Amino acid sequence: MPRDGEAGAPGVDPQELWLRPDRPRRGRKPAYSREVITAAAVELADAEGLEAVTMRRVAAQVGAGVMSLYSYAPDKETLLHLMVDHVSGELPTGNTPTGDWRGDLKAIAHLQRAQMLRHPWLPAALSTHRVPGPRTLAFLEHVLVALRPAGLDGAAKLEIFAQLTAFVAGHVAHELTQATASRSPDRAAAEARYLAAVATDGHHPELAEALSAPGRPLAPEATFNRFLNRLIDGLDSD
Template sequence: MTAASGRPAEPEVIWTRPHRSGRGPRPAHSRESIAAEAVRIADADGIDAVSMRRVAAGVGAGTMSLYNYVPRKEDLYELMVDAVSGEYDLSAAPTGDWRADMLALARQTRDLMRRHPWLPRLLTPVHGFSPNALRYLEHCLECLAPLDAPDGDKLELVAAVNGTVATFVGSEQALAERARALPWSEAAEQRVRAAYLGSRLATGAYPRLAAALAGAGAAIPAHDDVFDRVVLRLLGGWG
C-alpha cells in the first residue's frame, strides 16, 4: 500500500519494490542512475550533501517524482551502498588459504573506502543485505570454508575485518584532513612534536614506552605493510 505522495504507508524493503508497475509509460529514470548520481555527489561533497532535492536535480527529475523511485532517503542510502559494493572484484575463486583470501578482500575494501570516504558511515546491518552485499558475503563465506568455525562466527569475522578496515581508513582520512588544515608543512609539525615527545621520554618517567618507540623507530614500515599486519593479526586469532 502506498500513500498519495508515493511513499509507502508501511515499512518495505527497496529490493522488493518493483522498478516499475506493469502499467503506464516506461519510467524516465532508473535506480542505477539515481544511485550513481547520489554516489557522485557524496564522493565530491560528502554524504551530508546528498539530498533528495539535489539528486533529483542531478538526474533531471522533480523532487517529489523521485519518491516514486526511492520512497525514503534511507532507501537512497541503501542503493548507494549496493552500487559501490558492486565494485568488488569477486571473479577469482578462493585459493584455499582463507587468511590470504580475506586479506585480499580487506585490501579491496580499503580501496573502496578510499574512493568513497562516506561509505563507513553507511555500513550498518540495515544496508548489509542488498544484492551486491549478499554476493560479497557469499564470497567471503566461500573463502572461509576451510576455517573450522560455526558459520555465525565466520560472519562475525567478516564484520570484524570490515570494522578494522573502516577504522584504519578513517584514521587516514583524519590525518589527511588535519594536514590540509595546517598553516605549515606536515614535516615541520612532526619535527616539533617529535622534539616534545623526546623531551618527555628523556625524563625517564616512561621507560617501557621509550623502549617500545626506540624499537619501532629503527625502521618505519610502509603504510601498506602496517595495514596487512593489522589485518593478519586479527585473522591470526581465528582457527
C-alpha cells in the same frame, strides 16, 4: 515526508527496499531508474562527501524534480542503503578461492580498502547502514566460500566477515584522517612536540620506551599490511 537532506524514520524494511520491483508504485512510466539515481548520489558523495547528498542535490544531478525522486528513495536513509549496495558491486563475487583462507581473506581486505579509498564516505556509512542488498549479499557469499576451508561454523564465519569489514573501515577512516593531517605541517609538528614532552615527564615510562624503539615504515600500504597480518594470522580455525 522528510525534509530535504534528513535521514527519515529509522529502520528501513529490507523486503520493501530490496525485493519490490525497481519502479514507482503508481503513475506513468518512470523517466529514471533507481540505479541512475543511486549512481548520481554516489558520484556526489565521492566528490563532496555524504553531507552533500540531499534529495535536492541528487535531483539536480540527474535533471529531475526533487519530488519525483521520492518514488525511488523516500528519504536519505533509504538512499544511503542503496549507495552502499551500489558500490558493493565493485567487490569480487565469482573468483575461485585458492584454498588458503587466510591468504584469501587478506586479498579480500585489500580489495575492500581500495574500494573505501575510492569512496571516502563509505566507512562512515557502513557504521550505520547494515541492511544487505543483493550486491552485498553476493560479496558475502564469496567471502563465506573463501572461509570454507577454515572449518568454522556459520556464526563464526559471519563474525569474521563483520570483524574484517569493521577493521578495514576503521583503518581507512584513520588513513584518510592522517592524510588530511599530513597536509598541515604545523599541526603534525605540534603533535610531535607534545608526545616528546609526555615521553620525558617521568610519568609514562612504558610510553617513553615505546617511542624510543625503532620506527616502522609509515607508508599507508605497509601499515595496512602489518595490522591486517596481525588480525588474520591471529584468527582461530578451530
